[in-house]
Every structure is written in C-alpha cells, then in structure tokens.
Amino acid sequence: MRIGVLTSGGDCPGLNAVIRSVVHRGVVDHGDEIIGFEDGWKGLLEGQYRELTLDSVSGILAQGGTILGSTRVQPSHLRDGVARARDYCKELGLDGIIPIGGEGTLKAARLLSDGGLPIVGVPKTIDNDIACTDVTFGFDTAVSVATEALDRLKTTAESHQRVMVVELMGRHTGWIALHAGMAAGAHAIIVPERPFNIDRVTEVVRERFERGKKFAIVVCAEGAKPEPGTMHWEEGTVDIYGHERFTGVATQLSMELEHRLGKEAKPVILGHVQRGGTPTAYDRVLATRFGWHAVEAVHKGAFGHITALQGTQINLVPLAEAVADLKTVPAERYAEAETVI
Numbered sequence: 001m002r003i004g005v006l007t008s009g010g011d012c013p014g015l016n017a018v019i020r021s022v023v024h025r026g027v028v029d030h031g032d033e034i035i036g037f038e039d040g041w042k043g044l045l046e047g048q049y050r051e052l053t054l055d056s057v058s059g060i061l062a063q064g065g066t067i068l069g070s071t072r073v074q075p076s077h078l079r080d081g082v083a084r085a086r087d088y089c090k091e092l093g094l095d096g097i098i099p100i101g102g103e104g105t106l107k108a109a110r111l112l113s114d115g116g117l118p119i120v121g122v123p124k125t126i127d128n129d130i131a132c133t134d135v136t137f138g139f140d141t142a143v144s145v146a147t148e149a150l151d152r153l154k155t156t157a158e159s160h161q162r163v164m165v166v167e168l169m170g171r172h173t174g175w176i177a178l179h180a181g182m183a184a185g186a187h188a189i190i191v192p193e194r195p196f197n198i199d200r201v202t203e204v205v206r207e208r209f210e211r212g213k214k215f216a217i218v219v220c221a222e223g224a225k226p227e228p229g230t231m232h233w234e235e236g237t238v239d240i241y242g243h244e245r246f247t248g249v250a251t252q253l254s255m256e257l258e259h260r261l262g263k264e265a266k267p268v269i270l271g272h273v274q275r276g277g278t279p280t281a282y283d284r285v286l287a288t289r290f291g292w293h294a295v296e297a298v299h300k301g302a303f304g305h306i307t308a309l310q311g312t313q314i315n316l317v318p319l320a321e322a323v324a325d326l327k328t329v330p331a332e333r334y335a336e337a338e339t340v341i
C-alpha cells in the first residue's frame with residue numbers, strides 16, 4: 001500500500017515517534033511505501049511531500065518537534081480544497097492518509113473523510129483535550145516540564161517572599177495546569193472551565209502569608225478568565241485561524257494581586273517551552289502505539305476513525321465522535337485538587 005502521513009496544528013513531543021512507527025510498521029511488516037506531506041494540510045493541498053524510508057526516520061524517536069513541519073491553514077481554504085485533495089490523493093495512488101493533530105486537525109480530517117478521502121487520524125496535543133482518548137501524547141511531557149518549572153519557581157519565590165503567578169498552556173481546558181499544579185503543590189489552580197473569583201484567590205494567598213508562609217504559587221491556564229465584572233480585564237482579539245489572542249492572564253492577575261495584597265507578584269509565562277524538546281518515555285510509547293494501530297487501520301480499511309487510548313487498549317473511534325466535544329476538566333477532578341491546595 002501507499003500511505004501518506006502529515007502533522008498539523010501546534011507541534012507536540014511525540015510526533016516524530018508516531019511518524020517513525022508508521023514507517024516501521026508500514027515498510028518492515030507490510031512492505032508499504034510511506035510518504036510524508038510537508039507542513040500539515042498545506043503539503044496535501046499544495047503537493048509538497050517526500051518519501052519516508054527507514055533511513056529518514058532513523059534517530060527521531062526521542063526528537064521533539066516534527067520532521068515534517070506543521071502549519072495552520074485557514075479552515076475556509078481547506079474546505080475549498082476537498083475536491084482537489086481527493087484528486088491529488090488518487091493521482092499519488094494513496095491507499096490511506098494519516099493526519100496527526102489536535103481537535104482542529106481532526107475536524108479537517110472529518111471534512112476530508114466525508115469528502116471521500118481514506119483517512120485514519122491520530123490525536124495529538126499537549127492540552128489533553130480530545131474526548132475519546134484517555135490521554136494524548138505530549139501531555140505527559142508538558143506536565144513534566146511545567147512541574148519542574150514550578151518546583152524551581154518555589155525556591156526563588158521563597159527567597160524573595162513573592163507571589164508567582166505561572167501561566168501554563170491550555171486554551172480551552174486546564175489539564176496541564178491541573179496536573180502540574182497538583183504535582184508541584186501549587187496554592188491555587190485556575191482553569192478555563194471555572195471562571196475565577198479574584199476575592200477568593202486573594203484570600204487564599206493572604207491567608208497563606210498570615211500563617212507565616214513566605215511565598216505562594218498561583219498556577220493558571222492561559223485561557224482562564226475572571227467571573228465577569230469582578231475585576232478589570234482586557235479581552236483579546238481573534239486571529240485569522242479563529243484562535244483567540246490571549247491578553248495574558250498571569251500578567252493581569254499578578255498586577256491585581258500585587259495591588260490587593262501589597263506583596264510583590266511576578267507573572268511567569270512558560271509558553272512554548274512546554275511543547276519543546278524530547279518526549280517522556282510515556283509519550284514515546286503511546287505515540288509509537290498510535291502509529292502502529294493507525295497503519296493497521298489503513299490495512300483494514302477502517303477509514304473515518306482515529307486511534308484512541310481507552311484503558312490499556314488502543315481502539316478505533318469514529319472521527320465524528322472524536323470531534324463532537326472537547327474533554328474539559330470535570331468538577332470532581334478539580335475538587336480532588338482543591339483539597340490539597
């Protein structure tokens with residue numbers, strides 16, 4: 001068979017492990033030819049691809065980023081390109097296409113699948129917000145990086161008796177903030193799913209200093225917002241891909257806390273460092289398993305599905321189900337964290 005693979009959306013540790021696994025399973029076990037489209041959907045729409053051999057994926061298992069590159073494409077451009085992509089896929093003699101991406105990529109994958117392309121998706125994202133899979137690869141790495149950063153910030157915060165307001169990634173959901181905040185013993189965790197009450201955050205920090213503690217760590221996901229009308233808040237605009245441009249929750253929150261508490265409060269925005277570098281062992285294994293199962297799905301003709309971790313099994317879930325809802329932090333998971341903060 002001839003199979004195309006591409007990576008789309010924000011990059012994430014483990015993408016190269018999937019690509020390597022697809023090539024190994026395809027070439028070694030099935031005698032397939034694998035091609036890699038460059039820069040996500042753009043490569044498929046504009047005909048940029050290269051053959052992927054065992055040599056070309058040698059040594060990439062532990063490499064962060066993606067050897068294929070990734071770009072965002074305006075959804076309207078993609079919608080207009082379905083027929084062209086289908087013709088191109090036929091011209092290339094492709095029996096399957098494996099897009100690796102987040103919820104946006106999987107929506108695009110559904111569109112192309114409904115348009116007749118042979119698609120098997122692989123979910124990726126450090127945000128861990130794809131509903132049908134217990135976890136996405138990249139998340140474990142991002143949480144490890146964020147936890148280490150929080151551990152380090154604690155020591156310098158204590159030396160200077162400061163409040164550190166640490167902004168972690170998480171556009172719609174607060175999984176990274178929740179897990180890293182729990183792992184590092186943060187004193188407040190703020191997630192997009194629950195608009196925060198500035199009075200309550202102030203009280204938590206004030207009470208901690210009154211108990212004689214010398215510092216406080218407030219963790220917030222980048223998409224978190226205050227309860228409407230409770231504090232001055234700059235709203236962001238929307239970029240050409242439909243993503244909100246954030247105005248900096250850590251900056252706004254730290255200014256407000258400093259003003260209310262009379263204590264130094266510093267914003268720390270961890271940003272893309274959470275997405276860079278080598279994947280953890282957990283993410284390498286999950287990514288490798290997803291790649292293996294995606295190739296099997298193509299061979300079975302199970303198009304219009306994605307690979308998903310459910311318990312310890314990798315199952316196939318229909319694309320329609322995969323993009324129906326985002327996996328948000330449920331109240332009971334937040335309650336578990338609240339007890340220890």
Ligand SMILES: Nc1ncnc2c1ncn2[C@@H]1O[C@H](COP(=O)(O)OP(=O)(O)OP(=O)(O)O)[C@@H](O)[C@H]1O
Binds near residue numbers: 041072
């Ligand atoms: N609703 C949609 N319909 C069609 N195509 C879409 C849609 N949403 C996104 N896409 C396409 O998928 C690409 C990737 O989407 P997006 O930028 O949201 O990243 P993602 O795959 O969700 O990954 P992440 O959000 O984790 O970075 C977009 O650039 C666009 O081409």
Ligand SMILES: O=P(O)(O)OC[C@H]1O[C@](O)(CO)[C@@H](O)[C@@H]1O
Binds near residue numbers: 010011102171222
């Ligand atoms: O790399 P970009 O385009 O700034 O995207 C950042 C977004 O991508 C993610 O890292 C993954 O979805 C989000 O956490 C973050 O909001």
Ligand SMILES: [Mg+2]
Binds near residue numbers: 102104
């Ligand atoms: Mg997205």
